[in-house]
Amino acid sequence: MKEYYQDKLFVPGHRFCPGCAAPIAVKAILKATGANVILVSPTGCLEVCTSPYPYSAWGVPWVHSLFENAPAIAVGVEAALKVRGRRDVHVVVIGGDGSTYDIGLGALSGMFERGHNILYICYNNEAYMNTGVQRSGATPYLASTMTTRPGLMEPGNMRPKKNLPAIALAHGIPYVATASVAFPQDITRKVERALNIVGPKYIEIHTPCPIGWGFDTALSIEVARKGVLSGLIPLYEAGPDIPLKVRPIRKPEPVTAYLKLQGRFKHLFLRPDGEQWIAEIQAIADDNIRRLGLASQPPTQEADGIATDLSGA
Amino acid sequence: MSFHSKNMAVMEGSMAIARAVRDARPGVIPVYPITPQTHIVEFLAEMVANGELDAQYIRVESEFSAASVLFGAAAAGVRAYTASASQGLALMTEVIFSLAGSRLPVVLTGCNRQLSSPISLQPDHQDTVLLRDSGIIELYVESAQEAYDTHLQAFKIAEHPAVRLPVLVCVDGYVLTHVFEPVSTLYQEQVNAFLPPYQPQEYLTPENPLIYGAYTDDQTALEMHYLTYQATLRAKSVIECVAREYESLFGQYHGGLIDTYRLDDAEVALVAMGSMVSTLREAVDRLRRQGRRVGLVKVRSYRPFPTEALRDALAKVPAVAVLEKSLSRGFQGVLSADVKAALYHAARRPLVLGLMAGYGGREMTLGTVDEVVARAYQAVGQGCVEEDCVFLNLRKEILPEGIAQ
Numbered sequence: 001m002k003e004y005y006q007d008k009l010f011v012p013g014h015r016f017c018p019g020c021a022a023p024i025a026v027k028a029i030l031k032a033t034g035a036n037v038i039l040v041s042p043t044g045c046l047e048v049c050t051s052p053y054p055y056s057a058w059g060v061p062w063v064h065s066l067f068e069n070a071p072a073i074a075v076g077v078e079a080a081l082k083v084r085g086r087r088d089v090h091v092v093v094i095g096g097d098g099s100t101y102d103i104g105l106g107a108l109s110g111m112f113e114r115g116h117n118i119l120y121i122c123y124n125n126e127a128y129m130n131t132g133v134q135r136s137g138a139t140p141y142l143a144s145t146m147t148t149r150p151g152l153m154e155p156g157n158m159r160p161k162k163n164l165p166a167i168a169l170a171h172g173i174p175y176v177a178t179a180s181v182a183f184p185q186d187i188t189r190k191v192e193r194a195l196n197i198v199g200p201k202y203i204e205i206h207t208p209c210p211i212g213w214g215f216d217t218a219l220s221i222e223v224a225r226k227g228v229l230s231g232l233i234p235l236y237e238a239g240p241d242i243p244l245k246v247r248p249i250r251k252p253e254p255v256t257a258y259l260k261l262q263g264r265f266k267h268l269f270l271r272p273d274g275e276q277w278i279a280e281i282q283a284i285a286d287d288n289i290r291r292l293g294l295a296s297q298p299p300t301q302e303a304d305g306i307a308t309d310l311s312g313a
Numbered sequence: 314m315s316f317h318s319k320n321m322a323v324m325e326g327s328m329a330i331a332r333a334v335r336d337a338r339p340g341v342i343p344v345y346p347i348t349p350q351t352h353i354v355e356f357l358a359e360m361v362a363n364g365e366l367d368a369q370y371i372r373v374e375s376e377f378s379a380a381s382v383l384f385g386a387a388a389a390g391v392r393a394y395t396a397s398a399s400q401g402l403a404l405m406t407e408v409i410f411s412l413a414g415s416r417l418p419v420v421l422t423g424c425n426r427q428l429s430s431p432i433s434l435q436p437d438h439q440d441t442v443l444l445r446d447s448g449i450i451e452l453y454v455e456s457a458q459e460a461y462d463t464h465l466q467a468f469k470i471a472e473h474p475a476v477r478l479p480v481l482v483c484v485d486g487y488v489l490t491h492v493f494e495p496v497s498t499l500y501q502e503q504v505n506a507f508l509p510p511y512q513p514q515e516y517l518t519p520e521n522p523l524i525y526g527a528y529t530d531d532q533t534a535l536e537m538h539y540l541t542y543q544a545t546l547r548a549k550s551v552i553e554c555v556a557r558e559y560e561s562l563f564g565q566y567h568g569g570l571i572d573t574y575r576l577d578d579a580e581v582a583l584v585a586m587g588s589m590v591s592t593l594r595e596a597v598d599r600l601r602r603q604g605r606r607v608g609l610v611k612v613r614s615y616r617p618f619p620t621e622a623l624r625d626a627l628a629k630v631p632a633v634a635v636l637e638k639s640l641s642r643g644f645q646g647v648l649s650a651d652v653k654a655a656l657y658h659a660a661r662r663p664l665v666l667g668l669m670a671g672y673g674g675r676e677m678t679l680g681t682v683d684e685v686v687a688r689a690y691q692a693v694g695q696g697c698v699e700e701d702c703v704f705l706n707l708r709k710e711i712l713p714e715g716i717a718q
Contacts, residue, residue: 038389038517053527053537061517063388064526065411069381072373076341076385076393077517079369083340083391089519107381110374 007059009035014057015049019210019217021181021224022046025123028184029094032191035060037090038077042070042099045130046123068103070095071111074118090119090195097124097138101162112171112200119194119201122164125209133212137162140232141284142277143264145212150267155277160284168202169238175199177237180206182224186247190237197239206233214263226258231285234292249294255282320498326457326489327352329496330396330422330482333464335366336504337420340391343371343382347401348434349486350424354396376401380408380421383479387417388525390516392468396422398486402440403428406447412479413448414541415525418471418511419479420464423451425587425638426486427673435674436486438586442615442639442647448541450480450548451615453586457494459567460484465499466555469508473555475547477514483615485588499563507562549617570619572611573626575601579608581689582630582663583682584623584652586612589636589671596682607686612648620655627656632689633663636670636677645702664692669704681705 009030016023022045030037039062041047047064050057065073070093078091100108100122111118127145128134134147141160144150148157168176175197177190187205194201208223210216215223227233228247232255235247256278259265268274268281289295324332330353334342342361344354360366369386373379379395386393397405402423412419423441427433441451450470454460460482467480484490499507515523529537553569560566572590575597576582583593590611600607610626612619627633633656635649644650649667656662668685671677684705692698709717 035522036519038519040385047526048528051524051527053529053533056524056527058524059522061519061522062524063385063517064524065381065384065415066407069377069384069408072343072378072381073385073388075371075373075378076343076382076387077389078385079341079343079371079382080386080389080391080393082369083386084389086518106374107378110378113374114371 007035009059011057011059013055015052016045017211019220020045021207021209021220022123022125024181024184025187025205025207026094028181028187029092029121029191030060031188032195033060033090033092036088037092038063038081040064040070040074040077040091040093042095042104043067043130044096044099046094046096048130067099069107070099070104071107071118071120074120075111075116078116078118091117093118093120095120095122096129097122097126098128098136101137101164109171112168112173112202115199117198117200119191119203121191122202122204123207124204125207125212126161127209127212129209129212138164141281142268144267145264155267155271155273165202165204171200172240173200173202175201175237175239175242177203178206178233178235179203180224180228180233180235181208182221182228183235186235193237212264214266215261219261223258223261226253226261229253230255230258231289231294232258232281234288234294236292244292246292246294249289252285252289252295255285320500321495322498323493323495324457325352325491325493326460326484327491328356329457329461329498330464330484331356331360332498333461334394335360336499336501337394337465337468337508338366338392338510339368339394341369341371341382341386341393343373343379343393343395345373345376345379345397345401347376347398349426349490350396350398350401350422352490353422353424376404377408380405380412383419383421384408384412384415384417387412387419388415388517390511390513390518392511393419394421396424398424399426399428399440403443406444409444409449409479410447414537416477416541416544417479418477420467420471421479421481422464423481423483424486424490425483433674434486436488437638437672437674438483439639441481441483444481445616448478448545449616450476450478450545450552451483452480452552452613453483453615454489454567454613455588455590455611457489457492457496458565460489461496461498462559462563462565462567465504465508466559469555470548470551472511473551474514476544476551478541478544478548483587488588497565503563507559545617549614549619552614568611568613570614570617571622571626572613574609574611576608576610576626576630578606579630580606580632580693581686582608582610582627582633583636583685584610584612584633584648585636586615586648587638589638589677592677593636593682596679599679600682600686605686618651618655623652623655624659627663628659628661630663632666632693634666634668634685634689636668636685638671640669640672640702649702664698666692666698667702669702672704675706677705
């Protein structure tokens with residue numbers, strides 16, 4: 001743990017909840033960026049937990065303005081760096097799914113479309129956690145949140161999550177990747193790769209939230225890992241000039257192994273019609289596995305290590 | 314002493330503004346089009362394309378992002394500018410509060426146009442007045458010349474170490490943005506001497522990893538708001554000083570916080586902002602010729618509000634008629650409410666009439682001013698004001714029956 005904080009880019013004493021996976025993602029990101037970076041964050045858990053005045057957890061320059069404008073703030077920073085002749089400084093946004101998928105999507109689309117040299121990273125905990133767990137466009141199908149309460153009429157969130165990585169790819173930006181806090185080295189590698197590409201980049205990191213998802217604080221990494229193993233959270237990287245590369249799952253686990261760990265899916269195991277709903281979630285995972293070739297991909301040299309990782313899970 | 318005559322030319326108001334912005338050398342210009350602001354950003358696009366202006370010109374996807382790009386650029390230590398109007402300014406509102414609270418010195422042009430609904434392109438001040446509580450400095454101008462001069466002053470005021478706030482220069486849509494007037498512009502060396510390159514006290518850089526936008530609570534937020542409020546009050550003397558410095562260098566003066574015209578011995582003082590002031594100068598001359606002792610106060614700085622200056626200027630006037638272009642629904646005209654508040658602690662309070670003049674783009678003529686002055690004299694005769702908010706030139710014939718009194 002000690003060497004984990006040695007670079008002093010992100011220091012202990014921040015106010016994240018016990019078991020929160022977001023700081024794990026941040027550490028893995030900063031390992032790739034180093035000190036030569038300006039970070040931008042929209043309003044959200046990351047913002048309130050790292051900047052309670054007069055304290056700061058940041059050892060890198062960091063700026064927050066509002067909930068829905070982080071991509072545009074980053075565009076201003078990027079432009080200013082050009083004016084100042086600082087081509088050596090990375091501009092990286094780290095925002096939650098509420099700001100990324102929903103309220104800030106217009107600004108994000110503009111940032112992608114205009115080709116700014118910015119890496120946008122979404123730490124995705126699949127709901128509005130900072131306001132107390134309300135549904136976002138990234139909330140998975142049938143999950144219980146405070147605004148998608150399971151009841152007689154509806155068994156939870158009735159819409160599948162938005163496919164934002166695909167939307168990012170459709171902008172023709174050079175690099176899009178998904179990652180998980182279960183594999184921090186993979187996050188660091190993907191961020192490093194993104195930072196070596198000029199233009200807009202998008203990386204999404206699956207980031208479990210013990211409070212919002214309802215699991216023991218010791219299980220954050222386990223939950224993240226089960227998500228990947230089920231096929232519900234496919235990990236891949238792609239771009240117009242980068243052939244799709246996935247992290248293979250040798251033996252996909254049934255989604256129930258992932259769902260069972262979490263309070264937000266508990267109702268599905270209690271309802272008389274639960275099996276039918278769980279079958280629909282399994283179909284989403286199966287579709288991911290088939291569409292992306294998660295189980296059939298021949299392991300590449302790089303992916304081989306990942307496969308070993310997964311088999312040990 | 315004036316250096317202006319050598320550079321005098323007839324130009325559109327939007328061109329005068331674009332030239333002032335070019336001469337101020339901002340590094341970052343995010344733009345999003347909205348009528349009647351478009352000519353300004355089109356002229357700037359041409360200047361950037363020609364190499365006349367070396368700036369990052371970013372065609373953003375909304376006014377919300379335009380204001381946010383200003384934030385990012387200023388936080389990273391670079392001078393930044395944009396222009397907008399009406400709905401665009403309303404969409405920026407959240408960012409304007411954030412800019413002011415984060416003490417970021419940027420300059421915007423607000424091309425005044427009324428707010429929906431109903432949608433209309435006609436000018437009034439509802440859009441810029443909407444932003445009055447944010448901490449942004451609002452300067453209203455009456456001519457293309459004043460627009461040129463005030464934009465250069467705006468950067469200096471915004472970046473002053475005692476201020477460090479965004480500045481909004483308010484120009485009436487069409488009446489100023491689209492009308493051709495003779496304008497004297499400065500040589501670049503003159504501007505450089507008046508407005509040196511921006512030297513931020515601190516900015517985002519890896520060499521000094523500070524943070525912007527910290528989270529505050531009940532133990533710290535009040536002090537942050539107090540600091541911003543104090544900065545808006547300190548801006549009063551900075552606005553005056555910058556206007557006088559500009560006058561001493563270039564011979565142009567359009568007032569500091571306020572400007573007054575033929576106010577000595579006045580029985581009625583007209584108070585207004587923006588392009589209407591030029592009309593009122595003529596109206597005052599005309600009324601004076603008719604023996605009416607009428608004077609004029611131009612509110613040039615609406616925020617910070619010139620409380621003391623108005624108290625001094627209006628101390629001896631029996632009646633004040635505020636001609637205004639913004640309305641607080643459920644209350645009264647916004648400017649007259651502010652004028653009344655400013656005069657409340659005066660030793661002698663004049664009668665204050667609030668009159669919607671030019672609201673919704675309704676034409677205001679010299680005849681309208683005659684009616685205003687007649688109402689003011691009538692109030693003096695009666696010793697009171699009967700209506701808080703009078704809609705001048707209201708077309709009662711198109712209103713539903715029984716509505717208009």
